[in-house]
Amino acid sequence: MKKLLLVFFLPVILLSSTIIEGWVTGEGGEALEGANVFLEGTLDGASTDKDGVFGFVTEETGKYNLQVRMMGYGEFRKEVFLKGETIKIEASLKEETLESEGVIVKASSFTTGEENGVTLTPLEVLTTPGAAADICWAIKTFPGVQQVEEGAGLFVRGGEVSETKFLLDGANVYHPYRYESPTGGFFGTFSPFLLKGTFFSSGGFGAEYGNALSGVLSMESLDLPSERLVSLGMGLANLSVMGRFPLSDDIGINFSGNQSNTKLLFDFNNIEDDFTEYPFSYDLNLNFGWRYSEKGLAKVFFFKEKDNVGVALEDPVWGGNYYGTEMSNLYNLKIDHALSDNSFLKFNVSRTDFEKKMEITSGEEYILDLKTTDEINQTKVVLEKNTWISLKVGGSLEQRKSYFIGFTPSQEDTLDPSVPSNHYDREYKSYVGTVFMEGTSFLPYGLSLTSGVRFDRDSKSGKNALDPRFSLSWNVAEEITLSVATGIFHQFYEPWRYDPDYGNPFLDPMKAKHYIVSGTWENNGGMIRLEGYYKDYDKLMREHDLLNYVSSGNGYARGVDFFIKKSFEKIEGRVAYSYLNSRRNWQDYPALFPPDFDITHNLNVILNVSPTPDFQVGAKYMYATGKPFTPAGGDFRSDRLPSYLTLDLSVSYLYSFFTDNLTVFFFSVNNVTNRNNILGYYNGDRNEPIESSYGRLYYFGVSFQM
Amino acid sequence: MERVLLVIVITLASVGIHAEEKVTVDKHIVTIKAEQQEAVDKGDIEKLKEVSTKLERLSTFGDKEWLVNYYIALNSYRISTIAYDDKAMSEKYIESAKESIQKSIKGKDDFAESHALFSSILGMELGFKPQLGMTNGIKSGKAIAKAKKLDPENPRVYMIDGTGKLYTPKMFGGGIDKAIKLFEKAAELFKKEEDRGIYPDWGKEEVYVWLGNAYREKKEDSTAIEFYKKALIVNPDCGWAKEILKEIDLK
Numbered sequence: 033m034k035k036l037l038l039v040f041f042l043p044v045i046l047l048s049s050t051i052i053e054g055w056v057t058g059e060g061g062e063a064l065e066g067a068n069v070f071l072e073g074t075l076d077g078a079s080t081d082k083d084g085v086f087g088f089v090t091e092e093t094g095k096y097n098l099q100v101r102m103m104g105y106g107e108f109r110k111e112v113f114l115k116g117e118t119i120k121i122e123a124s125l126k127e128e129t130l131e132s133e134g135v136i137v138k139a140s141s142f143t144t145g146e147e148n149g150v151t152l153t154p155l156e157v158l159t160t161p162g163a164a165a166d167i168c169w170a171i172k173t174f175p176g177v178q179q180v181e182e183g184a185g186l187f188v189r190g191g192e193v194s195e196t197k198f199l200l201d202g203a204n205v206y207h208p209y210r211y212e213s214p215t216g217g218f219f220g221t222f223s224p225f226l227l228k229g230t231f232f233s234s235g236g237f238g239a240e241y242g243n244a245l246s247g248v249l250s251m252e253s254l255d256l257p258s259e260r261l262v263s264l265g266m267g268l269a270n271l272s273v274m275g276r277f278p279l280s281d282d283i284g285i286n287f288s289g290n291q292s293n294t295k296l297l298f299d300f301n302n303i304e305d306d307f308t309e310y311p312f313s314y315d316l317n318l319n320f321g322w323r324y325s326e327k328g329l330a331k332v333f334f335f336k337e338k339d340n341v342g343v344a345l346e347d348p349v350w351g352g353n354y355y356g357t358e359m360s361n362l363y364n365l366k367i368d369h370a371l372s373d374n375s376f377l378k379f380n381v382s383r384t385d386f387e388k389k390m391e392i393t394s395g396e397e398y399i400l401d402l403k404t405t406d407e408i409n410q411t412k413v414v415l416e417k418n419t420w421i422s423l424k425v426g427g428s429l430e431q432r433k434s435y436f437i438g439f440t441p442s443q444e445d446t447l448d449p450s451v452p453s454n455h456y457d458r459e460y461k462s463y464v465g466t467v468f469m470e471g472t473s474f475l476p477y478g479l480s481l482t483s484g485v486r487f488d489r490d491s492k493s494g495k496n497a498l499d500p501r502f503s504l505s506w507n508v509a510e511e512i513t514l515s516v517a518t519g520i521f522h523q524f525y526e527p528w529r530y531d532p533d534y535g536n537p538f539l540d541p542m543k544a545k546h547y548i549v550s551g552t553w554e555n556n557g558g559m560i561r562l563e564g565y566y567k568d569y570d571k572l573m574r575e576h577d578l579l580n581y582v583s584s585g586n587g588y589a590r591g592v593d594f595f596i597k598k599s600f601e602k603i604e605g606r607v608a609y610s611y612l613n614s615r616r617n618w619q620d621y622p623a624l625f626p627p628d629f630d631i632t633h634n635l636n637v638i639l640n641v642s643p644t645p646d647f648q649v650g651a652k653y654m655y656a657t658g659k660p661f662t663p664a665g666g667d668f669r670s671d672r673l674p675s676y677l678t679l680d681l682s683v684s685y686l687y688s689f690f691t692d693n694l695t696v697f698f699f700s701v702n703n704v705t706n707r708n709n710i711l712g713y714y715n716g717d718r719n720e721p722i723e724s725s726y727g728r729l730y731y732f733g734v735s736f737q738m
Numbered sequence: 739m740e741r742v743l744l745v746i747v748i749t750l751a752s753v754g755i756h757a758e759e760k761v762t763v764d765k766h767i768v769t770i771k772a773e774q775q776e777a778v779d780k781g782d783i784e785k786l787k788e789v790s791t792k793l794e795r796l797s798t799f800g801d802k803e804w805l806v807n808y809y810i811a812l813n814s815y816r817i818s819t820i821a822y823d824d825k826a827m828s829e830k831y832i833e834s835a836k837e838s839i840q841k842s843i844k845g846k847d848d849f850a851e852s853h854a855l856f857s858s859i860l861g862m863e864l865g866f867k868p869q870l871g872m873t874n875g876i877k878s879g880k881a882i883a884k885a886k887k888l889d890p891e892n893p894r895v896y897m898i899d900g901t902g903k904l905y906t907p908k909m910f911g912g913g914i915d916k917a918i919k920l921f922e923k924a925a926e927l928f929k930k931e932e933d934r935g936i937y938p939d940w941g942k943e944e945v946y947v948w949l950g951n952a953y954r955e956k957k958e959d960s961t962a963i964e965f966y967k968k969a970l971i972v973n974p975d976c977g978w979a980k981e982i983l984k985e986i987d988l989k
Contacts (some may be wrong), residue, residue: 068791072798102832173858259877278786610894644863646907688911694876 041559050114052089054121056080056100060478064125067102071112080704081251091116098728101349104128109373124416156271160638160681161704167230168209168220171249173638175563175593175608176234178631179656179676182724184209185216187566187629188234190589190614191246195523199241199250201333201366202412203382204430208249210313210339212388215628218311221337222358225288226252226317227276233592234549237566239468239484239501240414240424243568245523245544252335256284256321267698267733269297282323289316298565306433309342328369335362345392352394359388375417376424385410394449400454401437424484427467434527435459454534460527462492470501478507490524490541492712497522497541511555517548525573529581536576540583543570558598566590572618587616587624605642610634625669632657646686654678664716673712679704694737702729746986763801767936770796771809773938779975786817804845805936808852811839812938815859815975829866835859850889850936854898857881861902878891878902893927894941896920897948904952914955921949943973957984 056067070077078088093114098121100108105125112119127708163169170182171177178187185193191217198208200222209217225232231250232242241248241651254698257276265272274288279642295310315337322330340357364382371377385407392400414426429722432625439453470484486499508514511672522541529535550563591612598605612631615624658673682700689695703709706728772859777785790813791903797806814835821827837858842852860878867874881925885895906912924945931939950965963986969979 059969066787068794070791070798073800075792075795077791077795079788103830245948259880688875 041546043160049089049091049562050093051087051089051118052098052112052121052260053085053118055084055122056086056102056108056123056194057084058105058127059124059126059472060480060505061124061476062109062478063107064102067100067105067123067125068102069098069121069123071114072109072230100125100491104334117377148613150287156637161640161680161682161700162654164219165224166220166229167224167249167251168216168221170224171232171610171651173654174232174234175595175610175634175638176247176560177593178610178629178634179232179654180252180629180659181213181215181630182709183211183213183216183218183725184220185213186247187248187339188247189591189593189610190567190627190629192627192629195244195281197244197248199248200362201251201253201331201364201382202378202380202414203362203364203384204408204410205362205409206384206406207358207360207386208335208434210358211311211341211356219313220256222251222317222335223290223315225272225290226253227318228252228284228336236422236501236565238505239470239486239499240426242466242468242486242488242497242499242521243464243523245349245521245542246567253319253331254321255329255331255721256282256287256323257286258323261737262588263456263735263737264736265733268300268731269294271346271732272735277372284321287317297729301727302726303729305340305725306344306346308344309340309355311339311341313337313339326370328367331366333363333364333366333461336360342695352392352399355391355393356389358386359387359458360384374419375415378414379412379417381411382409386501396434397449398439399449399453400440404438405433405435407433421471421473424470425468425473427465429466430464431461432464432527434459435458458531459529460492460531462490462527462530464524465489467546478683480505482595486714488522488524492527492530493524493537493539493541494522495539495541497524498542511553513551513552513554515548515550517550520545524722529573534580536579536581536583538583539581542583544568544572559596561593561595562594564591564594569616572616575620585616585618585621587614587618587627589614602643603639605637605639607638608634608636622668628659632662634647648684650682651687652678652680654680658710659712661713662716663713663718666716674710676707676709677707678702678709679707696735697732698734699732703727740784757961763796763799763806764936766792767795767802767805767809771936771938771972774809774816776975778916778940779973779977781820781981783817784818786813786820789813790817791979802936804842804849804852807842807845808849808855808938809856811835811852811859812940814838815855825847825866832859832862832866834862846929846982848888850885850892853881853885854890854892854895855887857902858898861905862906877971891927893924894938895947896927896951897941897945898925900952901948904948910925914952918949921945921952922928925949927968943976943979944968947976947979947982950979956978962986 056064056069058064063082065080065082065084067075067080069086070079071092072464074090074092074094076088076090078086080086095111095113098110098112101123106128108123108125110121114702120730129469134334160170160173161474163173167182168186171186172179176189186196187193188196196644198205205221208221209219210221211218229252233248235247237248241250242692258277260278261276263274271289272288272290276284278284278285291314293310293312298305298307299308315335318334320332324330338359342353345352345354362382362384366380367425386405388404390400390402391462393429395732402652405484408430410428410430412426412428414424417423436456437459438454441451442454466482466486466488468486470482472480472482475481475490482503484501487495499522500519503515503517505513505515521544524541525539529539530537545568546565547564548565550561552559552561569587569589571583573581573583574585576582589612593609594609596607611633616627617624634657635655637653638650640648642648656676658675659667660672662668670716678698681704682698684698685695687695687697703726708727709724710721711724712722714722744863765959770789774786774789775790789812793806793810793813795804797810814831814928818828818831821831839852839856839859843856857878860881864874882895884925885892889895897920900917903912903920904914905919928942928945931942933939946969950962950969953962953965963983965982966979969976
């Protein structure tokens with residue numbers, strides 16, 4: 033039988049040996065050496081040489097799958113028909129983003145998502161001294177984010193705080209800060225423990241992100257837990273519990289609860305404060321994941337947060353009390369589904385309920401009493417296809433309802449009880465519809481081009497925005513990448529700004545043009561990045577006597593960001609420096625003047641040392657030029673506050689009491705030198721400084737994991 | 739009639755080929771396993787990379803994928819240890835080893851060898867990312883415990899447990915003496931182990947190198963040398979033992 037077969041097949045085999053040859057490149061067009069090219073189910077194949085070229089002969093015939101595999105890259109697969117004719121293959125492999133178990137923060141990236149950027153591992157967020165395990169605080173240590181206030185607010189490259197947009201699992205997050213204030217808030221709403229990854233861009237971001245003039249922070253929640261984990265934490269101002277429970281291979285739950293009560297913290301540190309009610313907050317999170325098939329994962333994310341604070345207001349003219357409370361709920365369903373080997377569908381539907389109450393009282397009298405509710409419903413669909421060009425097409429529809437009831441003093445900044453009040457009882461409803469498209473293609477010589485366009489329509493103003501975006505990057509050498517990016521960015525106002533009584537129904541969306549040039553050198557354990565940018569602002573809001581506001585403001589921001597990161601065996605350090613020059617003619621400015629967030633120099637130096645694996649000491653030094661202000665009797669915005677400086681230290685020690693246990697003891701000192709930072713002057717009078725209430729601050733705690 | 743015969747012959751032939759393929763996966767594993775051991779003895783990274791490409795191809799045969807993945811992981815782990823001085827490369831391969839062993843465990847959860855190797859890989863990863871410290875330590879401990887439960891008589895499980903203990907500080911439950919006890923137990927079990935065909939049977943000589951290493955840590959060089967020599971008796975090609983002996987000689 034065997035002999036017969038052999039005789040029978042021999043001529044066929046001889047006739048039909050097939051040559052397969054070709055070359056393998058990375059996304060940037062660079063040749064990949066050592067890629068394994070072979071026919072599925074056989075040992076027939078070859079490895080690519082240093083030019084990425086391969087060639088082999090096979091005696092198989094018929095239909096086969098040709099695979100290309102290379103460590104650190106995604107798989108390439110192509111069906112081939114073997115019939116004796118030479119087959120030529122051109123394979124481009126996509127670099128895989130390393131999966132990480134915690135937060136990855138990427139700074140200033142020029143395309144969406146997978147671009148190499150500045151990354152922070154989860155523990156780096158937690159061990160960034162002075163960052164209080166807060167994502168926003170950790171991001172503030174990156175270049176391009178200016179230190180404007182003592183808080184979490186992300187002021188990006190000469191942009192105002194509301195110009196940085198937040199997303200969670202694709203859902204727009206309009207209230208990303210706790211203890212909200214006009215400059216953001218004191219902490220970020222989401223703790224890093226809830227997140228798998230975070231993408232941060234300080235400009236030139238892709239067409240998927242819009243309705244944002246300056247920056248984007250996109251967070252992704254945890255996926256299915258792989259093993260059971262329970263963790264308890266306790267600190268001077270914090271109690272937390274967290275659990276990850278795999279229910280089966282395909283179903284799992286992550287939950288967490290945090291409570292933060294700062295009274296003990298202030299008492300322990302003997303800090304004289306003006307709190308009538310100490311900042312108190314709690315949050316609960318439930319994240320349910322289900323891998324319904326090999327092809328997809330569905331996630332239901334629920335998050336609830338509540339916080340309140342009361343402060344005695346000490347104005348030289350009058351005294352009063354402020355009380356504020358906030359509550360927010362976020363529900364999000366997200367489905368990631370693979371339609372085929374190279375196409376994906378991402379879908380999410382979300383709802384946010386937010387409620388905020390503010391009161392200012394003077395004695396028995398209410399000067400301000402305002403309740404705001406915000407309801408946001410959003411649906412988003414994104415389709416991705418990766419072939420010779422990687423294509424992303426998507427759209428979203430968002431409905432936003434805001435409701436205001438109560439009264440505020442009629443003159444902003446004047447809380448004098450004798451000033452008359454404005455009364456509100458209004459509901460605003462708006463829809464924003466978006467479509468976008470973006471493609472990345474790889475060109476010869478290590479070039480890659482991303483171009484995209486996005487269209488938004490806002491129902492409240494009836495205005496449209498069309499944003500083209502481009503970025504080109506060039507892989508000059510293995511370790512060096514040069515990029516340029518440009519684009520138009522629009523941002524609509526919150527619905528109430530279009531109210532004819534308090535705003536103007538005909539406001540145009542604000543507009544910015546970004547021009548960015550960047551060079552990155554990266555090798556194992558080290559990175560240097562230098563970026564220059566110019567941003568041209570237009571259609572900014574200006575105050576107007578008759579129309580309240582008009583869209584005739586403008587401005588610019590230009591600057592240089594520098595970042596260097598290097599880790600050695602036991603030491604890891606990074607330095608971020610930003611130079612910024614920003615001018616705006618907006619609000620009540622008579623001409624182009626430096627806004628509050630024009631911080632000329634901003635420097636962060638961070639050093640972490642672990643003499644032994646279980647012991648770590650970290651230090652952070654931060655310097656920022658003082659904010660511009662108008663001195664009493666002086667010219668408009670002609671002076672600056674003293675520089676803002678802090679030195680923070682942190683120490684952590686790991687210990688295991690029994691198998692499977694991890695206990696972390698941590699201790700930190702913020703503002704070690706007890707510097708008295710000045711946050712402003714009452715009425716621009718240098719004799720009436722507004723001082724920071726954060727002198728030297730000690731904090732300690734323990735986290736217990738099993 | 740001739741046509742019909744042709745169809746029958748072709749059908750039979752393809753059935754025959756399929757039946758043969760099943761055998762070939764096993765056959766290939768045995769051959770590649772031997773090549774792998776030879777490359778490890780010689781410390782030949784290029785050869786190990788070749789073994790990797792072969793194993794990768796073998797993993798698409800649709801048979802015993804989990805076992806092939808085990809060998810892929812072992813191969814990457816070997817490259818990582820041999821290339822240890824090239825941090826970037828070593829780290830890349832240990833990450834790849836981790837991915838492959840996780841695939842293997844996903845394919846077959848009750849194979850003691852893969853849990854033991856996983857434990858070892860986590861320990862190695864720790865060397866590159868000290869910040870993973872405790873999390874990896876815990877995972878590694880869990881993996882080795884599981885391996886012991888699945889196969890309490892497996893010498894590699896005890897050897898790997900020993901290597902973990904050797905580099906774990908005493909306060910976290912490690913220590914040289916604990917490690918030596920485990921290596922001794924492993925050495926006893928290795929004596930009983932025979933050729934295991936397609937299944938892993940590496941480590942017979944390595945256990946003596948580890949014993950040597952442990953005694954060197956204890957500053958008992960003469961005992962250590964005895965063990966290195968013993969390793970060479972078990973496997974005269976053991977490059978690792980030769981290299982260490984040369985290094986000691988030079989001092």
